[in-house]
Amino acid sequence: MINVExxxxxxxxxxxSLAVVLMLVGLMTLQIRAAxxxxxxxxxxxxxxxxxxxxxxxxxxxxxxxxxxxxxPPDPVAIITAGIVLLLATPGAALVVALVAFVRVRDxxxxxxxxxxxxxxxxxxxxxxxx
Amino acid sequence: xxxxxxxxxxxxxxxGAGVLGAILGLGGGIxxxxxxxxxxxxxxxxxxxxxxxxxxATSCGAAAGHLTSGLANIRLGLxxxxxxxxxxxxxxxxxxxxxxxxxxxxxxxxxGYSAFTTIRQLHVEVAESLATDSLAQRFGLHGAYHDHxxxxxxxxxxxxxxxxxAVMFGAGVLSGLLGIGSGAFKVLAMxxxxxxxxxxxxxxxxxMIGLTAAASAGVYFGRGDIHPVIATPVALGVLVGSYGGxxxxxxxxxxxxxxxxxxIVIYLAISMLLRGLGVLR
Numbered sequence: 001m002i003n004v005e006x007x008x009x010x011x012x013x014x015x016x017s018l019a020v021v022l023m024l025v026g027l028m029t030l031q032i033r034a035a036x037x038x039x040x041x042x043x044x045x046x047x048x049x050x051x052x053x054x055x056x057x058x059x060x061x062x063x064x065x066x067x068x069x070x071x072x073p074p075d076p077v078a079i080i081t082a083g084i085v086l087l088l089a090t091p092g093a094a095l096v097v098a099l100v101a102f103v104r105v106r107d108x109x110x111x112x113x114x115x116x117x118x119x120x121x122x123x124x125x126x127x128x129x130x131x
Numbered sequence: 132x133x134x135x136x137x138x139x140x141x142x143x144x145x146x147g148a149g150v151l152g153a154i155l156g157l158g159g160g161i162x163x164x165x166x167x168x169x170x171x172x173x174x175x176x177x178x179x180x181x182x183x184x185x186x187x188a189t190s191c192g193a194a195a196g197h198l199t200s201g202l203a204n205i206r207l208g209l210x211x212x213x214x215x216x217x218x219x220x221x222x223x224x225x226x227x228x229x230x231x232x233x234x235x236x237x238x239x240x241x242x243g244y245s246a247f248t249t250i251r252q253l254h255v256e257v258a259e260s261l262a263t264d265s266l267a268q269r270f271g272l273h274g275a276y277h278d279h280x281x282x283x284x285x286x287x288x289x290x291x292x293x294x295x296x297a298v299m300f301g302a303g304v305l306s307g308l309l310g311i312g313s314g315a316f317k318v319l320a321m322x323x324x325x326x327x328x329x330x331x332x333x334x335x336x337x338x339m340i341g342l343t344a345a346a347s348a349g350v351y352f353g354r355g356d357i358h359p360v361i362a363t364p365v366a367l368g369v370l371v372g373s374y375g376g377x378x379x380x381x382x383x384x385x386x387x388x389x390x391x392x393x394x395i396v397i398y399l400a401i402s403m404l405l406r407g408l409g410v411l412r
Contacts, residue, residue: 009194012195020188084352088349113213121342
């Protein structure tokens with residue numbers, strides 16, 4: 001017997017934790033590089049205004065992010081952003097696991113509900129970050 | 132303030148928001164956005180972007196804990212999420228067509244009614260079982276959890292599913308129209324309308340908010356509002372805080388959770404009404 005709750009719980013915890021680890025690795029690399037070049041990050045200044053924030057590249061699309069991750073050495077901001085994307089995608093991954101579990105226990109109503117929610121989620125996300 | 136001090140303070144604030152979010156079924160936006168803008172000087176678009184990260188991280192940490200403890204009901208969450216997501220898509224397509232003020236007044240009144248009901252039910256630990264609902268039976272909207280405080284298993288089933296689903300749809304429209312989270316409305320729909328135990332309502336809301344937020348997360352990401360440097364401490368703090376919060380809620384009574392929730396409902400009711408009537412911007 002498949003325990004839907006346990007499977008979904010595991011995906012949420014693993015997805016969330018992996019995302020945070022990636023983000024931390026990226027942030028620490030960014031800090032180390034900033035310290036080496038004697039240009040401190042000056043986080044307080046960066047967060048205060050949106051234009052200042054643009055002084056470090058913010059990725060706004062998946063193809064742009066994939067290109068930056070492919071470079072050697074990878075851009076630390078791209079590593080953080082990969083963590084952010086993983087975090088944002090985790091509820092969707094949990095839905096996929098729930099869908100599979102409901103199909104396997106032949107709960108048709110909830111398999112349909114999961115599919116509908118998944119379609120709305122993926123459609124909404126790709127519409128904004130695909131290009 | 133040095134970078135490290137700033138990041139550590141942000142981490143602490145996010146952990147606090149995560150603990151409260153896990154107990155109250157909220158994504159932390161209502162707590163985190165004012166903290167980020169007022170105390171940390173973060174610009175509003177970045178604070179909103181951090182809020183969406185916080186909602187999803189809360190949902191990951193809290194729902195992971197609540198699902199294994201049996202407090203979050205996955206079927207209930209998925210069934211109701213169908214209405215919030217449909218509502219959110221409807222709301223987003225109504226931007227510029229429907230004046231949000233009408234909806235704000237309606238929801239302000241609904242929240243006022245909920246606050247009144249919450250006060251009346253303040254000392255009710257588990258609501259008396261009403262006649263079961265045919266939709267609840269059809270979709271298996273029932274469950275049981277072991278209550279450590281009461282020292283017994285608590286069984287429950289949803290009633291007035293139509294009303295609960297309608298409130299969920301309305302909450303979705305509101306979040307689509309105004310770009311706000313709607314964790315509080317989800318909790319109220321389950322607690323006030325569907326007469327579910329308060330802890331089941333907040334735990335199930337924790338699972339649902341992640342789905343609703345993920346549906347709109349692309350908008351914030353695409354606009355560049357999710358700043359990597361702010362998102363990292365927020366995600367870490369909230370994830371750890373919310374997972375810890377699920378341990379804390381097991382030791383709380385339903386009545387205690389309701390008492391903690393009441394000030395948020397009253398605040399939301401007043402601010403929604405004032406915005407709807409044009410007193411507040």
